[in-house]
Amino acid sequence: MKRLSRYRRHRAAAPLLLIFALLGIGTTFQVAGATTTSPMTAEERTAAIEEGKEIFLRGCSSCHGLNAEGGPIAPSLIGVGAASVDFQVATGRMPMADMSQQAMRKAPVYTDEEVAALAAYVASLAPGPEIPTEEMLNYERDGELAEGGELFRTNCAMCHNFAGQGGALTQGKYAPSVMGVKPVHIYEAMITGPQAMPVFSDKTLTPKEKLSIIKWIKHAEKEPQLGGVALGRVGPVTEGLLVWTLGLGLLIGIAVWLATKAK
């Protein structure tokens, strides 16, 4: 011990110490990180791609083509990335129920494993946006609530409404409600721009800003109905309906009752 302390003021001591510290942190992080996410091994990945291809050929290829090259009624999936597949399939939008204006959110057709396999297959065709990991989605820790609201109103509210209830677009298309959507799917929607939605790249909205938006949405979801029944949070239309039905209906009813002659 004495021998070691002799060198404590050595010129190389500080850099060496720094290197050891960094190594220590790096190793810990690696070990800790490995426990939360389990990267697929090469074999697993190959197997998933194989499985995904099979599912794809069975369920998707009739529209998207045998090699995902697209067709007259469906776009090419080469380069759309795993995030796109996860968003479309895990929210039930794909496979589509019918050829209407827009694929709607419904109960998913495939299990989580099947979605993962499909995503792995499509991602293997060409590079594209990856599914964000749990670590990337810690919005409670990394997001700012008020900033998220501000960003939502600036970037999202024009289609999804001020409270995220959704709204109409042209020709029967619509921006769906963002209430009750998993954070990972909100994130994927922002990075892939499904259907009529634009892509919000990391240059437009940084990952932290995306998390702020998710945090605000999640907060809005569980916000109690301040001030009474929320009437759908869609603005004055439902308020006007209520005033003409319940409000004036009640008052006119009472007026009729008051003017009835006693029998």
Next chain:
Amino acid sequence: MSARERIAGNVANYVDERTGAAAWMKKNLQKVFPDHWSFMLGEIALYSFVILLLSGTFLTFWFDPSMREVVYEGSYEPLQGLEMSAAYASALDISFEVRGGLLMRQIHHWAALIFMAAIVVHLMRVFFTGAFRKPREFNWIIGIGLLTLGIVEGFLGYSLPDDLLSGTGIRIAEAIIQAVPVVGSYLSYFIFGGAFPGYTFIPRIYTVHILILPGIFLALITVHLMLVWYQKHTQYPGPGRTEKNVVGYPLLPIYMAKAGGFFFIVFGVTALLGAVASINPIWLYGPYTPGQVSAGSQPDWYMGWLDGLVRMAPPLEPVIFGYTLSLNILIPGLILPGIIFTGMALYPFIEQWITGDKREHHLLDRPRNAPNRTALGVMSLTFMMIALINGGNDLIATNFDLSINQIMWFSRIGIIVLPPIAFIVTKRICLSLQRADRELVLHGRETGRLVMMPSGEFVEVHEPISPEKAWLLTQHEQNAPLQLEDTDARGVRRPGLLKSKLRKRFSVAHAEQVAKPTVADLKEIEHH
């Protein structure tokens, strides 16, 4: 006489000796008002106005009408740390920090919606029963004035909290102002004190909202009621009711008690809505920033028709001598409302011109007995309803899985095609109802009892109606179209022939009706 009665008598005497109030009170407290539920619609508007004054005064204690930028530090977490105007911050404080503030804000807003709805229903009653006829034309115009000012007042109130929705509304108002040819941009700079949004409009509209317009309202409502008092209330036709009398209850105690009680009922219903239903959740909208807008930004219902008209306007923007003329905003935003409100205000005079009827009317029309007027009213309401529905086209599209474009095209075509259809259908229905009345008088009520005649024939037994009912069904006047000669006695064409021809055609259309049964008709029936 008890001591208490003596004291009360002394006080009354003291006041009377100095003001002479007793004679006036005696006369006026016994004034008779006819009783009908539809005569209480205006009362709903009046009481909502009182509620608006009371709740509005409460709000002024905490509202800060300033566009000074502040950082929000109140208790609503999702807005903490955001920069906003003092107006918005104080509106949030009223909602979350002031005891009872949110309830008062909601009562104020619900009362405004009820106020406007009650005005519209009251106006419909007055129109369809012909209560606007001589001598009440001025009161009709005052009523139209109150309706118009109510729309403006409501819109200013909607704009005051300076949240995202109110800012969007103000922005649209600015667009409509700018659409005025030549002076539009100057007017806009004048109103906003510079470029939109500027720093002045909140304090300005606040003064107009809480001082100028309520003052004008008070004055107009006072005159409105004084005229009702002076001209006496109209009444529905019935046995014993004539153009010269008023059948009803005295003001004191019956009408006082009814009206007083009704005030508390209106207050109760408004408070109930304010307590259980959220209205204008400004905290969700966030502070106004010109760069933001929400999907489905709508005005309150009484301006929804205006929004609907703007939404359906085709993109007409001709460039004339290098200047853009925004007809797409100008026509739906200013010209059409101008025509609608002027037409409404002038209607009593237009009808007088058509019928040539200069007599006083205190007995109301049954709507079916004025088919042309009723049809005209339903036609106008159809127009407004289509405009109003188009104002919510985005919500209709998302809730009923429709395309917003299809709804817009439906409205564009419908607003031209459907009102005339509504006119024709209503007029036919009115005439059919007249025919049914005639049947009823001549043949009596169908009892539903079938009797088999000795010959084997089945007939339904008809029961004669009561004399009161028969009177009600036959009391109306038989209008005759105006007799306008194209030429004078010497066979010379009169000046203004086109106008006279037009008047004649209107007059014939207006006088169209089923002849009411005469005594001779009845006698003849009895012979069968």
